[in-house]
Every structure is written in structure tokens, then in C-alpha cells.
Amino acid sequence: MVTVAKNTLSVDTKERSLILWFDEVGIADIPSVGGKNASLGEMIQQLTPKGVNVPTGFATTAYAYRYFIESAGLETKLRELFSDLDVEDVKNLQERGKKARSLLMHTPFPAELRQAIATAYTSLCEPYHADTDVAVRSSATAEDLPDASFAGQQETYLNVVGVAGVLGACHKCFASLFTDRAISYRHTKGFDHFSIALAVGVQKMVRSDLASSGVMFSIETETGFKDAALISAAYGLGENVVQGTVNPDEYYVFKPTLKAGFSPIVDKKLGSKELKMVYDDGSKFTKNILVPTEERAKFVLTDDEILQLARWACVIEDHYSQVHGHYTPMDIEWAKDGITNQLFVVQARPETVQSQKRGNVLRSYRLLGKAEEQGSRGAEEKRVSNSPQPLVTGRAIGEAISQGKVRLILDVSKIDQFQPGEVLVTDRTDPDWEPIMKRASAIITNSGGRTCHAAIIARELGVPAIVGCGNATAVLKTGQEVTISCAEGEEGRVYPGLLPFEVQEVHLENLPRTRTQILMNVGNPQEAFSLSAIPNDGVGLARTEFIIANQIQIHPMALIHYDNLKDEFVKAKIAEITALYEDKTQYFVDRLAQGIGRIAAAFYPKPVVVRMSDFKSNEYANLLGGQQFEPHEENPMLGWRGAARYYDPGYREAFALECYAIKRVREEMGLTNVIPMIPFCRTPDEGRLVLAEMAKNGLHQGVNNLQVYVMCELPNNVIMAEEFAEVFDGFSIGSNDLTQLTLGLDRDSALVARLFDERSQGVKRMVKMAIQAAKQNNRKIGICGQAPSDYPEFAQFLVEQGIDSISLNPDSVLKTMLNVAKVENQQA
Secondary structure (H helix, E strand, O other), rough: EEEEOOOOOOHHHHEEEEEEEEEHHHHHHHHHHHHHHHHHHHHHHHOOHHOOOOOOOEEOOHHHHHHHHHHHHHHHHHHOOOOOOOOHHHHHHHHHHHHHHHHHHEEEEOOHHHHHHHHHHHHHEEEEEOOOEEEEEEEEOOOOOOOEEOOOOOEEEEEEEHHHHHHHHHHHHHHHOOOHHHEEEEEEHHOOOOOOOOOEEEEEOOOHHHHHHEEOOOOOOOOOOOOOOEEEEEOOHHHHHHOOOOOEEEEEEEEHHHOOOOOOOEEOOOOOOEEEEEEEOOOOEEEEEOOOHHHHHHOOOOOHHHHHHHHHHHHHHHHHHHOOOOOOOOOEEEEEEOOOOOOEEEEEEOOHHHHHHHOOOOEEEEOOOOOOOOOOOOHHOOOOOOOOOOOEEEEOOOOOOOEEEEEEOOOOHHHOOOOOOOOEEEEEHHHHHHHHHHOEEEEEOOOOOOOOHHHHHHHHHHOOEEEOOOHHHHHOOOOEEEEEEEEEEOEEEEOOOOOOOEEEEHHHHHHOOOOOOOEEOOHHHHHHHHOOOOOOOOOOEEEEHHHHHHOOOOOOHHOHHHOOOOOOOHHHHHHHHOOOOOHHHHHHHHHHHHHHHHHHHHHHHEEEEEEEEOOOOOHHOOOOOOHOOOOOOOOOOOOOOOOHOOOOOOOHHHHHHHHHHHHHHHHOOOOOOOEEOOOOOOOHHHHHHHHHHHHHOOOOOOOHHHEEEEOOOOOHHHOOOOHHHHOOOEEOOOHHHHHHHOOOOOOHHHHHHHHHHOOOOOHHHHHHHHHHHHHHOEEEEEEOOHHHHHOHHHHHHHHHHHOOOEOOOOOHHHHHHHHHHHHHHOOO
């Protein structure tokens, strides 16, 4: 028997070693040391040379576990104990699990195993100091497989010191192979309890108790979008993020342009981070303490640290994809050492949910009566929703809708009260909750982020969940009927009652490709990753108004002239929203750039046409601080809007901020697929004034392939199309405004609403003239209005005229694509 192996070993020697060091093992050694340890060894050997920091350590082997079990004759006793196991009976499961753990804990380790662990730990301490602090983590030989994570099934112990402490923690890890949740999970996944062994990793601690830690995925966890890395971060040791004890910060980074040397952080969300786990000097290894209020209000990571972690995520994903011979997205734990300020990767395993989904079926959920934002006019034009206000909101996990009766359970000891099909509502979950999670119709928790336990297990089970709600256990009551919607973007919503909804499935392999480009209208950046899965040729209209109204909320001039604001209440509110920013204008640029960047990343490298802001003055006035900077107009629809604002002294400084955001997206994030578009441009000369303003602010038409489009929505845009073609690179027909101005009616007036019809002969003649003029002047022309979404015959008319692209609301894309293909086939 080899007790402590070191250096190069034969296969036979490895198999009979009680201890193996991380730098001796690789991904092929999962049967010997379990998934977690094999992966650590793989990274230390293969990725340390590529700059990825991984703490050193050693593993007890599967052979060591089996030697322990066999030498004490435990297998016979365990088989007898599990002979009448029923994992569906919570009490039966709890009784068998408790007896199994007790059996292992009351059986001493063989002397050879004790000596091997003690010797290895002493050796690990030599470069540091006696009684070095280590993490002791369970690592099952069936874990971290591409289709089964086993995440959190067995125990982990942090800040373990001394030989006795390490031996005790290893013993508890062995026993944790028979936790209730591990027994239940193995049964559900079809694994034999006695074919799996338990290895233990002993790893030098990273002092993240003095800094921060978290989890990152090399894939977007809800939508399966492959090109984004998601990083979550909180103060202290990482268990709080994994267990969902805190709501962490979240960052999204776009991988393709990151690899090309850009800095594409396309989203940053501040978490509440109330607690941090630190070392405990008492009898326990760790404890939670409150985070000071001023630290909660800051992001945990700097931009450089976010980008460094994202680069490592790419390196790790690329390596494991090469090892496995197919695309392998990764689930990675990281930690920052508060003494050295170095970042480390402490675990990496294959992501087991999105990577296993079939990519040829698009399934979408939609609440009936909950209408989508529509049209080309952004946040000011929303259909009235028939849905009630949500009772509770949080972070949506998955993209489904479910419903049922609430079962509020605050203590895991009460899980036997849970009935199949109920909606589980609790503060947070850990692996002890798993026996009932698989029977829930939905899961709602007060705390946790996208990488917490509840989120991971809900994804794996295919159960919709809403985490980080804050007040769910106070608002929702047992027996209450609710509908859980994760189908409305990143915000999950719990509605009262059982609301009607529909599920649509589309088999993508049968969809035709069309000559006419089918683009999408996108307003909400939070939906962009999900929408990009719908077959498309890009985005014909990305609305900055949605980002400004919903994510920024403040009038840009109020930020520029913050010190001169007259309304003290408004000033205080702006100070609260922009607390992270000394320069208030940077808040506007950052949020707008991230919103545009997220949409551009979702559809990269396809074109994304971004309309510069086109609020009317009354809508601008409704933004925080807007009253001080906006005039009162009798008819804002025809007043100070669009291009006329951009070079006007009353808005010129604000337009500069919009330009800076576009510049950052294109030049710093590397998203050169963004094409800015100018709305409501009345004359070619006005267009030239706008281009001059853009150039002053760093956006030079033609430089770095920058194109600038114009909305074709005024009769004058059609009549003078040839002259406008000399100024701009392309046109996008705004059928809403073109219709109202051709027919001479106010589309906001209910009195004449019956007369508003894009299919009227005058409007169609205008559209036909615009398409012909663009073609004659070698300019691209598309349409981004509502008409082709609402009227198939109008879409047919556009195809017959030879339009280059049709931009549609997402829910109209597939049916219009089929209609367009039919028309094109008839033409052929």
C-alpha cells in the first residue's frame, strides 16, 4: 500500500495510493480522486502556465474510502440499512440517512489512513507555517460530470487547522456521502449508492474572509447564451454566495471581444451583500458578520478584476472543451486573498443544465393578457396590461411560468409538510431541502443570487424559481394561489391567482431562410440574451428610451447641472441613485453603454441599429429632474424632439453623453456592430448638423466602419430621399410617424384613432417611393414600425417592393418569417 504518493506514479500505484497531490492528478483521475480534485489537478498542471492561479493541496483517494469501508465491514451494514429505503418518504429518508452517517462517524479511520493524512497535511504546511488553514471538501467519484453536478451534496469545511482538525473534517466528509440530499439525489439520477466512493480534497485556504469571493459561469445561466460570462461576488468566504445567504453583485462580460483584447463589461448589478463569512476564533470554523452599510453600497470587484476573472473563465472553458472534445461551459468558484490581493480559482466543474439542452427547439412562455411593449416609439408606447401588479419580485431563474398553492416553510425540519405541486416559499435553501424541491411547481426565496443553491438546483430540475425577493416569506401565505412568471426578463414576478398562460414550441430546423432580412425590435436589454435565440438577422431597432426611462430614470441635463438643481427633493433622490458616482454624468454614460452593450453583445456580430433618444418634451419632463429643463409644448409630437434637440444649446450637452455611450460600446467593448440612427430629422442640413455634433464627441462617420442611419418617418424624408442619402448610410422606415404625418392625424388621439391605418394607399405609396429612392441611391432600407408585425398583408407588400429588411416585435418574428418566405417563393 502506498500511503502518501508524490512525483510521477504508475497507474497501478496511483490506484493503491491513500493520498495523491493535486499536481499528480488530472481530469482522467475522477475515479481515483473525484471530480472536484481531478479538476483542481487538471488546472494546476495545465492552466497555471496560462496564468490561472489555483491553490495547492492533496486528496484522499477513492481507494482510501473503500479501504475504510471494507476494513470495518461497513458495506454489509449499509446495504441492510438501505434495504427498505423510500426517498419519497421524507421521514424514512431522514431515518436511514441519520443511521448511515452515525455508523460511519462511530467507526475510526484505519491507522494507515490517519498517518497518510497527517503526513500530507504536515508537508502542505511546510511552505507556510505550522497548522496552516485549509479547506476540506468532499469530492465524490460521480460528481462534476457533464450531466450531473452533485453540487453541494456532500460537506465542505473552511478554516480547518491542525492535524486533528483535518482528520475530523475528513471523517465528517466521508459520512456526508450519506446526507439525506445525497441519498435522494443519487436515487433520482440512477446512481448506485455503493458504486460511488468519496474522496476528500485538502486545499490551502485563500484568505477571502479578508476580501471577497463568488461563483462564475462561462455561459449565461438562464438563457444558455454561450458568449457571456456571469460573475457573482460578495464579501468574505464563498459559502454565502453558494448557499444563497446573500444577494451578491453580478457582472456580465462578453467573451468574443474580451478575447480580442477589449473590455466588454456589458452589465453590472449591485447586490445587497448584508453578511460576510469570516474566520471564527471560537469552537466553530467560521461565522457570519454584518457588512458595514458603506461597503454594501460599493461593487465588490474592480473592472480590472472582473475582466481578469472573465479571461480565466474563457481559458478554463476552452481547455475543458478541448479535453472533452465538445463545447463544455464551466461552473467556477473563485476567491480573492485579502493579504496578497491575488485572485484564485478554487473549483471548476462542467455546467450541467444549459449544456444538456437541445438547441433545435425553441420553447417560449407568455402570460395571456400581458401584452408586449410594441411599436417603434419605445417606452412611451406600451399596450395596457391586463395583468395584476406582482405581489413579490426577485431574480428570475429559468424562463418558464408555473403556478400553484403556496407552502411557506421556514425550517428544514418541517419539509414533511410539503405536498407535491405546491410552490415552495422559504428564506433560502441548502442541499437538505432537495428532497422536496424536485416535487415543487416553483421555488421562491428571500435571499440568493443567480449562482446560489436554490438557483442551481431549480435549473437542474427544470423548476422555475425566483430568488433574492427579500420579502417573500412576509407577503406570501400558505394555501394562497399564485402564478410565478420567469418569462418577462431578468425580474421574476409572483402574481396573485392562477393567471392563464401559453407555451409555444418551435422546431428551428424547419424554419426557412429568407432573402429579406428579418430583424428584431428590442427595448429591454435584460431580455436580449433570450431573444437572440429566436432566428434573426440582427436588431433593426434598439430603443435607448427604454434604457433611459427604466434603468437610468434621470434626465441627463439634471446630471450635467446637478449642482444647480432647484428642487431639493429631486436633488436628494438623484444623489441616492448615483451614490457610486462623484461625476454624475458618468452614471448616465455607464448605464446607457451597458444597456446598449448588452443588446449589441446578444446579437453580435449581426447589425444592431440603435436609435438615439426620441422622447418628446413632455416625456423628458417626466424623468427625474426633467421639469427644470423641458419647455411646455402644446403639441410635443411635432415639437422639440429627435434631431432638433441634438445640436440645440438646450440639449447639446446631453446628446454628447449619448455619443460617449455609443463610443464606449464600439471602441472599449469592441461591439462595432452598433449602428446609431437619428430620429425625426426634418431636413438634410439638420442631418449634417447632427453628424457634426457626433464628430465633436468622437463619433466620426466612416471611421472604424461607423455607419449612421436616419429614420424615414416624415414625408420630407421620402420627398428628399436622394438628398438624405447623401448625408446618411441607410434608412429605416418608421411607419407609425409616417402614417400619422401622411394622414394628418395625432396617433395619440382616441378621437381619430379609427383613421390610423398603415395600409392606406397614401402611406403605402410613400413607403414604395422611399424604397425605390433608397435603392436608386445604393442605400440600405428597412422598416421598424408596427405595421408588418400586425398585418401580414403589409409585410407581403414590403417584400414585393424589395425592402432589404423588416424589423419586428419578437413575438411576430417566426410567423412573419414564414409569411415572407412564402411571398419570396411565389416571386421566384
